[in-house]
Amino acid sequence: MLKTPAYAAPSKTAPLGPLAIDRREPGPHDVLIDIRFCGVCHSDIHQVRDEWGGSIYPMVPGHEIVGTVARVGDGVTRWKAGDVVGVGCFVDSCRTCAACEGGEEQYCEKGMTPTYNGRERDGKTPTFGGYSTRITVNEDYVVRIPDGIPLEGAAPLLCAGITTYSPLRHFGVKAGDRVAIVGLGGLGHMGVKIAKAMGAHVTVLSHSPGKRDDALKLGADEFLATDDSAVFARNKNRFDFILDTVSATHDYNAYLRMLRLNGTMVLVGIPDPSPVSAGPLVSRRRRLAGSSIGGIRETQEMLDFCAEHGLQADVEVIAMDRINEAYERMLRSDVRYRFVIDTATIQGS
Ligand code: NAP
Ligand code: ZN
Numbered sequence: 001m002l003k004t005p006a007y008a009a010p011s012k013t014a015p016l017g018p019l020a021i022d023r024r025e026p027g028p029h030d031v032l033i034d035i036r037f038c039g040v041c042h043s044d045i046h047q048v049r050d051e052w053g054g055s056i057y058p059m060v061p062g063h064e065i066v067g068t069v070a071r072v073g074d075g076v077t078r079w080k081a082g083d084v085v086g087v088g089c090f091v092d093s094c095r096t097c098a099a100c101e102g103g104e105e106q107y108c109e110k111g112m113t114p115t116y117n118g119r120e121r122d123g124k125t126p127t128f129g130g131y132s133t134r135i136t137v138n139e140d141y142v143v144r145i146p147d148g149i150p151l152e153g154a155a156p157l158l159c160a161g162i163t164t165y166s167p168l169r170h171f172g173v174k175a176g177d178r179v180a181i182v183g184l185g186g187l188g189h190m191g192v193k194i195a196k197a198m199g200a201h202v203t204v205l206s207h208s209p210g211k212r213d214d215a216l217k218l219g220a221d222e223f224l225a226t227d228d229s230a231v232f233a234r235n236k237n238r239f240d241f242i243l244d245t246v247s248a249t250h251d252y253n254a255y256l257r258m259l260r261l262n263g264t265m266v267l268v269g270i271p272d273p274s275p276v277s278a279g280p281l282v283s284r285r286r287r288l289a290g291s292s293i294g295g296i297r298e299t300q301e302m303l304d305f306c307a308e309h310g311l312q313a314d315v316e317v318i319a320m321d322r323i324n325e326a327y328e329r330m331l332r333s334d335v336r337y338r339f340v341i342d343t344a345t346i347q348g349s
């Protein structure tokens, strides 16, 4: 076992603090990665606070991992020491179900193995995430960070990037489509950049009026502040596609009415439940869907797309011991636009 400095939540109420964890020695098909940066996703907060239920403690969060390969197992041919790589939200899956065979491991019928707050395929060994200095991962669940994307700006692509890219692609968003991104946080700001790079006309719907200038700088064509409820009536039947990244409970029906005939709204934010009425769906043959991250193949495609279009996340790099404060700021929607941990600041590293 490899003793590894990390940062963990001891319970759903205690602040995160240092913890030494064990990483496995790389097996024949494993890659040992020295983690350089790890993004901070709102899902880390949901899980640390057990808002989705079933959380496993101690929990080492973090699923936006970038670093360099330290060494590889004997059977590994695709990766070598020094390669710059990433690990996203899962580190394994069954590999044989229809979803896995179709390259959509995030929808594995037997359940993907989450990068943290889960168990390895043995059903016992807990998984620990990227708030740590190294990780051992099977070679098939690693992606390549293209040259030209700075590592701190690349880390958030492993979750925020793929979670917004995948539904935009799957639902066929194309040049000229009217796209609205709801919530300008980690996911939302990547949604703006990616939708814009796909040629869409992009509107940000935000409950933080102070983010207007940022939204336009990020590439949005328009900014609508949703703290003014008249916005909903004024913008009825407008959008082809709405991507909802909001982390807190809100009224989906109000947003659905902003879709035009045959429009689609996709939820990627995962707050507590909120009722959906039939009326807004029925009256304009609108669709409501959800989407979970993306598979390994699509994550690589997204990284290459970002490199080609010069996209990266806007980040605020923090020291590990600022994490509890970063969570508080995210809960106040005060993130511009992703916190990224510099793992060199983890005690004992
Ligand atoms: P984040 O950086 O904290 O951003 C969330 C944004 O939601 C905020 O910046 C804010 O934007 C908006 N918001 C927050 N509270 C609100 C409220 N009360 N009313 C209206 N808007 C509010 O979070 P994130 O990391 O982007 O994650 C967003 C959500 O996606 C989380 O629920 C997370 O768990 C989920 N997620 C899902 C997937 C997936 O695969 N589906 C993957 C990753 C994350 P404004 O200030 O602009 O309003
Ligand atoms: Zn995430």
Ligand code: ZN
Binding pocket: 093, 094, 095, 096, 097, 098, 099, 100, 101, 105, 107, 108, 109, 110, 111
């Ligand atoms: Zn599977």
